[in-house]
Amino acid sequence: MIDKIYGLSGMKNLRVLSLGRNYIKAISGLEGVSDTLEELWISYNLIEKLKGISVLKKLKVLYMSNNLVKDWVEFNRLADLPMLEDLLFAGNPLVESMEESIWRTEASKRLLPLKKLDGETVIREDADSQNQQGAGQADK
Structure with missing residues (x-):
């Protein structure tokens, strides 16, 4: 088993x-692949903190379900990944502490490039579609 x-x-x-x-506790030691790594599969480990993830500027896919991340401060570090579009984060204490709809809304607000969260497509309502819906209702 790998611990580092x-x-x-x-x-x-x-x-x-x-x-x-494995038994990995920290995301570190990735600097050597920071220019090329597009997918990191690191589920079922012991990761609480996401310090060190920000070096992965090309990362598109991050599967890190069933770890030990428990607060938004750590989750917010993922916003430093400009290309992240597919995130698997279920099974972390942060996710388990709230209703799924709240989790999905909050996570997708914090990670704007995200297209897929926990295996499901992220659906965002943009301001234009909300305005059109409102205008259509006023006409009725």
């Missing part, structure tokens, strides 16, 4: 890294 991420500096072309079901 290290030894990736020689993997300059790595695009997908799967480290699920």
Whole structure:
């Protein structure tokens, strides 16, 4: 079992890294693949803090369900990932502490590039569609 991420500096072309079901406690040691890594699969670990994730500017997919993230301060670090579009975060204490609809609304507000959250498409209502709906109702 792996408890720490290290030894990736020689993997300059790595695009997908799967480290699920280990004993990893921190997201660190990823600097060597920060320019290429697009997918990080790190579910079922012991991660509480997301410090260190911000180096992954090309990350599009992050599967980190069933870890130990419990507060929005840590979750908000994911906003530093400008290309993140697919996030699996179910099973973390933060998610389990609220209703699913509240979780989905809050998470998608904080991560604007997100297209998929916990396996489901993120649906956003933009201001134009809300205005059109309101105008249509006024005409009736």
